Amino acid sequence: MSEVTPPAHRPEDSTDTPRRQRSIQSIEVGMRVLDVLTEAGQALPLKEVAQRAAMPPGKAHPYLVSFMNVGLVKQHPLTGLYELGPKALQLGLAALEQLDPLTEASGEAAQLAADSGLSVALVVRGNLGPTVVRLDEPRYPLHMNLRVGTVMSMLGTVTGRVFAAFLPDAMVRAMVAGEQERVIGGRSGAGVARPQGGLGWLDSPEIQRTLADIRTLGVGSGVGLPLPGVNTLSAPVFDGDGTMVLAISVIGPHGVFDPDPHGPIAALLRASAARVxxxxxxRAGHSRA
Incomplete structure (x- = not known):
């Protein structure tokens, strides 16, 4: 009776050895065409689609035809220009519905805290104002009363000013007025970080210049804010509508943290916010101010 020789063990058979999954190269190449139409933001002729996708028109055209067959691309009947089709919109909306800003930002916050050695807060717009919903605290502890649930002053904190720079003006005014009303009425509570200013201060040249700088730089910075001895950098995160949905703030002691808006920590922060x-x-440049 013949003896059956077991198959030789191959490294790729091991569960401990990562294997590159099989892929369909033509789909990956075709995505270059879709990326061109996505980034263009307008209908394009075949020649320009091909040029931007770095392929000959004769190669780009069959991809466009296939994408039109499934609704990912459409061609204008009069001009012959190509743009994204209804199926692309459906896919995009379905993907957006499955996204949660906090979930998407949490990993970035943890990594930013590890990379910078500083505290990183995720802050959303709450009913009382910008509210801390996550706080990562690594090597340098903060000697201040900052915790999940802390409400940041709209104008008295860097984080609040970032919200003031990018939220609609009517919303900002309502939030500032509400904050002042609570302060005057003695109802601000211990959780509100440094209430300050009011609608008059909001309209002051000083604050308006600060908000304009934040919009230009894409980040807010402050020395001794929200408290003396504590420095802050804060950057906005936007959704698909260009609406600011949260802020990522880096906060640390003055002695170890330079909040230079052009410095290395600011670069890390901007990159994190941009990825989220x-x-x-x-899309870059489509934020609402």
Whole structure:
């Protein structure tokens, strides 16, 4: 009776050895065409689609035809220009519905805290104002009463000013007025970080210049804010509509943290906020101020 020789063990058979999954190269190449139409934001002729996708028109055209057959691309009947089709919109909306800003930002916050060695807070717009919903605290502890649930002053904190820079003006005014009303009425509570200013201060040249700088730089910075001895950098995160949905704030002791808006920590922060915004469907330069 013949003896059956067991198959030789191959490294790729091991569950401990990562294997590259099989892929369909033509789909990956075709995505270059879809990426061109996505980034263009307008209908394009075949020649320009091909040029931007770095392929000959004769190669780009069959991809466009296939994408039109499934509704990912449509061609204008009069001009012959190509743009994204209804199926692309359906896919995009379905993907956005499955996204949660906090979930998308949490990993970035944890990594930013590890990379910078500083505290990183995720802050959303709550009914009382910008509210801390996550706080990562690594090597340098903060000697201040900052915790999940802390409400940040709209104008008296860097984080609040970032919200003031990018939220609609009517919303900002309502939030500032509500904050002042609570302060005057003695109902601000211990959780509100440094209430300050009011509608008059909001309209002051000083604050308006600060908000304009934040919009230009894409980040807010402050020395001794929200408290003396504590410095802050804060950057906005946008959704697919260009609406600011949260802020990522880096906070640390004055002696170890330089909140230079052009410095290395600011660069890390901007990159983190940009990655979250991209995952939420935002496009560069399409934020609402």
């Amino acid at each position: 915004s991209e995952r939420l469907g935002a």
